[in-house]
Amino acid sequence: STTLATLLKKLDSSLNILMVERLDQVAAESTDGWNNAGTGHAGYCELNYTPQGADGNVAIERALTINANYEISQQLWSSLVESGDLPSPDQFINSTPHISFVWGKENVEFLRKRYEKLKDHHLFADIEYSEDTQTLTEWMPLVMGERADGEPVAATRVAYGADVDFGSLTRNMVASLEKQNDFDLRLGHEVTALKKNGGNNWHVTIKNRSTGKKEAITAGFVFLGAG
Secondary structure, eight states, rough: OOHHHHHHHHHTTTTEEEEESSSSSSSSSTTSSSGGGSSSTOSSSSSSSOOBOOOBBBBOOHHHHHHHHHHHHHHHHHHHTTTTSOOOOTTTTEEEOOOEESSSSSHHHHHHHHHHHHHSGGGGTEEEEEEEEHHHHHHHHHHHHTTTTTTEEEEEEEEEOOEOHHHHHHHHHHHHHHTSSSEEEEEEEEEEEEEOOSSEEEEEEEEEETTTEEEEEEEEEEOOOOO
């Protein structure tokens, strides 16, 4: 919701935007840093983005698309830092390696196939792969300290991955939006009714969770940002 509002305001600063949040603060649920993996969903380490079919083939198309989109997100954040809409990057994004670790013969074979396909694409050209226990111990000593001797293990690593605090990122974007004209944030409110009239407008009913007071709003466009 916050990213969309930010983009819309950049495209047309005259837009009148109302953001409704049922909690008493923004980004307190799945977006919050304590509740989010923070990988930026770059596709470097998320194995579910590269499923293996019944024929043994590993599909990488989804990982490529997600990684390319993540690069666009980073470009957006950079531009917002330059324009003063976001603070110093170290307040919401920091460098950290992205590692995928597997154990067991079948999983090791899967990871090897995944690596072989990804490394040939320019977006993943710097991905590393190893089955060497000494190398893996250097990459992740705490994890390797618990492994059984002789158990097949493997890992891939992208050294320049990032950890994103999406909670901080979102709260800073909202703070910037609140400084602009025609932007209103209603905390502690929830949507109780949503109905489109005969024209192109929506009738939205919101309720103050503290007082129980309801308010009717007419909107030309409604975006549901509840992930």
